[in-house]
Structure formats: structure tokens, C-alpha cells
Amino acid sequence: MKSCCVQAGERFFASNYPWAMPIEQESLTAHLLNLCKKWGKITSPFAENFYVRSTSSLQLGVDAKTGSLKCDACGDIFDFIFIGNRLFFFIWRINWICATYWDTQDESEGNQLSFVSGSFDWPRNEHLEQVRTAFDMYFGDDPFLGPEGLTELNRQISELILAPAIIHDYIIDFAELFVLFHEIQHQIPMSQMGPKPSGVSVQLPNNLGCSSRRANWWIAELTHDANSLYLLLLSAVSVFLDKFGMTPNDAKTQAASLVCTGADAALHTLQSLEELRYGKIDLEAAATSSEFVRHPPSDFRRNALSLASYSLVTGKSTASLLRREFTDSWKTVAQNVASHMQVRDRLFRGYDIWRQTEG
Numbered sequence: 488m489k490s491c492c493v494q495a496g497e498r499f500f501a502s503n504y505p506w507a508m509p510i511e512q513e514s515l516t517a518h519l520l521n522l523c524k525k526w527g528k529i530t531s532p533f534a535e536n537f538y539v540r541s542t543s544s545l546q547l548g549v550d551a552k553t554g555s556l557k558c559d560a561c562g563d564i565f566d567f568i569f570i571g572n573r574l575f576f577f578i579w580r581i582n583w584i585c586a587t588y589w590d591t592q593d594e595s596e597g598n599q600l601s602f603v604s605g606s607f608d609w610p611r612n613e614h615l616e617q618v619r620t621a622f623d624m625y626f627g628d629d630p631f632l633g634p635e636g637l638t639e640l641n642r643q644i645s646e647l648i649l650a651p652a653i654i655h656d657y658i659i660d661f662a663e664l665f666v667l668f669h670e671i672q673h674q675i676p677m678s679q680m681g682p683k684p685s686g687v688s689v690q691l692p693n694n695l696g697c698s699s700r701r702a703n704w705w706i707a708e709l710t711h712d713a714n715s716l717y718l719l720l721l722s723a724v725s726v727f728l729d730k731f732g733m734t735p736n737d738a739k740t741q742a743a744s745l746v747c748t749g750a751d752a753a754l755h756t757l758q759s760l761e762e763l764r765y766g767k768i769d770l771e772a773a774a775t776s777s778e779f780v781r782h783p784p785s786d787f788r789r790n791a792l793s794l795a796s797y798s799l800v801t802g803k804s805t806a807s808l809l810r811r812e813f814t815d816s817w818k819t820v821a822q823n824v825a826s827h828m829q830v831r832d833r834l835f836r837g838y839d840i841w842r843q844t845e846g
């Protein structure tokens with residue numbers, strides 16, 4: 488981006504969020520730009536072409552705001568995205584805590600194979616304290632997010648076994664990128680990115696009983712989820728091919744395992760926030776509830792995304808999934824997603840019980 492456009496973006500951001508930190512102190516902005524550069528040839532151009540900022544300002548809260556701006560110096564029009572950092576911190580903390588589940592390594596002597604398994608005694612107090620901090624920060628009304636619990640969390644991360652630490656690092660990358668690219672889809676939908684319409688389109692089930700206005704909003708959300716995942720898959724495959732030297736098939740399976748697990752981690756953590764606020768809500772009730780006008784419930788988003796993932800990974804239709812036509816690649820992807828989902832379920836269940844007994 489030209490420096491005049493950056494300055495125009497900076498002025499616009501400051502006029503919206505006068506109490507926001509200066510850009511040098513926005514660790515999340517730098518982190519997200521790095522992730523875009525790290526994860527391939529589709530994500531990296533966004534780091535150069537978007538004006539990205541993040542803030543804990545309560546005006547933005549847990550949302551993101553996208554749009555385009557005209558630079559008053561050169562007249563160029565550029566896109567911007569302003570990100571409320573509470574949701575990202577929440578996803579980050581919850582999913583690092585999940586990594587502490589994998590804490591047992593059996594190394595059989597004489598060969599290099601090592602097996603990592605999960606702990607029976609998990610989650611423990613030190614993990615649940617972190618979950619509490621994550622919820623407090625997300626729902627809190629302090630305009631500045633402090634370092635509460637961070638030293639302790641860093642200690643727990645530093646004690647992780649290497650393999651789960653690396654895998655969680657990648658999964659959290661994709662969880663964060665999934666949310667970022669969902670928001671970017673609101674500004675530049677995939678259908679408008681190239682000369683020809685491309686990307687995935689998603690339908691709602693019939694007889695949902697919601698207004699057509701709401702149906703359109705829901706379809707947009709589900710479509711942005713699916714296309715965010717699609718872009719990340721394409722981009723990550725390029726990294727596994729070029730940097731890790733994998734065969735095309737292995738690169739595709741590896742990328743899909745990590746991207747799909749990351750996307751589900753993001754939506755699952757969103758679901759935990761939703762359920763803490765509104766309780767468990769079924770789809771029919773959500774179709775007319777005032778809380779779900781702009782977006783469908785997260786568990787429905789997760790199901791819709793798993794259908795889209797299946798088609799993207801296997802090239803087959805949803806009908807084939809219902810006939811349980813599983814390819815080897817899909818089996819690997821689905822197993823990975825499920826094993827991480829179970830750990831998060833266990834953490835959230837543990838937290839529910841702990842919260843009630845702690846008062």
C-alpha cells in the first residue's frame with residue numbers, strides 16, 4: 488500500500504476509535520499480517536492490499552468492520568478491515584488450553600515411533616482458570632485487555648510435548664485466518680474475485696420458517712464460511728507443496744486436515760460463547776429469534792461447513808456424503824476434526840461443572 492493511503496487509513500481508524508492503541512502496540516494486527524504471509528500465495532496478497540487494524544475498543548467490541556476508503560492524497564480506493572480483538576484472543580486462549588490435553592508420550596525403545604495420548608485427569612484447575620479468564624475478557628467491559636493469566640498460559644504452552652504443540656500452532660493459525668477471511672468475504676466475496684464467478688454457494692434447508700430477509704443474511708454467512716475455508720485450503724496446499732515438498736495428494740490431505748480443524752475450532756469456540764449467553768437453541772427457534780437475525784447459530788454453521796468441506800475435499804456432492812462415500816483423504820480429515828472437537832467438548836463440559844461448583 489502507498490504511504491499516503493496508509494495515512495488515510497490511519498486517520499479514519501483514529502477518528503472511529505480515538506482511544507485505540509497506536510499501531511506499533513497492536514500485536515494482533517502484526518500477528519494476522521504474518522499469518523497471511525506465512526500461509527501461501529492466496530492469503531499473502533491480502534496483507535499487502537488491505538489496511539488492517541485491531542482494537543479492544545468497546546465501540547467495536549467483538550465485531551469486525553470492513554469497507555473501502557478513498558485516499559484524499561492520491562485518489563486511490565483501498566479496502567480496510569478493523570478487527571475487535573476479543574474474539575481472536577478468546578479463540579487463541581481456548582485452543583492453546585486444548586493442547587494441554589495431549590500430555591502423555593510413550594516412546595518405545597529401539598524405534599523412532601512415539602505415541603501421544605490424552606490425559607484422563609483433564610481439564611484441571613489451572614486449565615479451567617484459563618477458560619474463565621478467556622470468557623471474562625470476551626464478555627468484559629474493560630476497554631483495555633490486560634495480561635491476566637498470560638504468564639501462566641505461556642508456562643503451560645512451554646511445557647507441551649512437541650508434536651501437539653506444532654499441530655495446535657497450525658490449527659490456531661487456521662482458526663484465526665478462517666475468521667479473518669470470513670470477514671474479508673463480506674468486503675470482497677469470492678464470487679467477485681476473478682473474471683469468472685467462482686467459489687462455493689450454499690443453500691438453506693427448506694421450511695426453515697424464517698423471513699426471506701433473514702434467509703439471505705444466513706445464506707451470506709454460510710457462503711462466507713465455505714469460501715473462507717476454500718481460499719485457505721487452496722492457499723495452504725501451495726505451502727505444503729512448495730515449502731514442505733509434499734506430493735499433491737498428501738499436500739491436499741494435510742492442508743484440509745489443518746484448515747478444517749481450525750475452522751471448526753473457531754466456530755466451536757463461538758458456539759460456546761453463544762450457549763453461555765442464550766443456552767442451547769434449536770434451529771427452528773433460532774429462525775425467528777431476535778438474537779439470530781444476522782447469522783445462524785454456530786452449531787448449524789459447523790454442520791453446513793462440514794458439508795461444504797466434504798465437497799471441497801472429495802469433489803463429490805453432499806448426496807455422496809449421505810451415502811457415506813468416504814475417500815481415504817476425507818477419513819483422515821474427518822478423524823482429525825473429530826478428535827479435536829472431542830477435546831474442546833470435554834473442556835467446555837468440564838468448565839460448566841466447575842463453574843457451578845465454584846459458584
Ligand SMILES: [Zn+2]
Pocket residue numbers: 489490491492493558559560561562563
Ligand atoms: Zn494514497
Ligand SMILES: [Zn+2]
Pocket residue numbers: 669670673708711
Ligand atoms: Zn459474517
